[in-house]
Amino acid sequence: EYTEEGMSLDEATNEALKQMGDPNMLSELYKEKPYKYKGGLNVFLVTVFTFISIFSKAIYDRLNNFNIMDKSIVYKEGIFALNEFIPWGNIQAYRGDKLNKKRKDYYLLDIKVKGKILSRRAIKVSSFQVNLIEELFISKNIEKKRHF
Structure with missing residues (x-):
């Protein structure tokens, strides 16, 4: 938006960063607040991988009519x-x-x-x-x- 108003790229970037706030304070906020779904996603992926590992042979044999x-x-x-x-x-x-x-x-x-x-x-x-x-x-x- 700032470049459309006639500012140079450097000026527009600096103005956008000022609006976002202090970079040090923002980085501290993100460090303190962990991603809330990270653990759930890991559990889900491990569960899916385990299921596939355990049952892949049985599924393969069943699909190929091979016992x-x-x-x-x-x-x-x-x-x-x-x-x-x-x-x-x-x-x-x-x-x-x-x-x-x-x-x-x-x-x-x-x-x-x-x-x-x-x-x-x-x-x-x-x-x-x-x-x-x-x-x-x-x-x-x-x-x-x-x-x-």
Whole structure:
């Protein structure tokens, strides 16, 4: 506004600063009065981050129809995994990934099931069981694939 009235930029700046008051007094006021929502914002952000961290794996698995079962039971007629019995004839293919958790090797066998909307299942197998399971799949003519 001061420059529009014909003042130079320096004069207009000085006049605007005079209207605001003493800079030392203003800085002291701002130092004494903390931002009242700062703590609440931090709590909110930490809560959101924690929620995302805890549930991201579950949400990812749910969206991709991909479930993992630590314990599965192998029967002569098929595999019981994820609270479901899967006959050998319904298993189209499998693939395995070697993983390491807490310095222990294990394998995650991803199984593709015929005729299911949720056609992927994964079972966790220890490193000493993987060869037995692969032999069993081969004996049942179940193909090993790199990708589904």
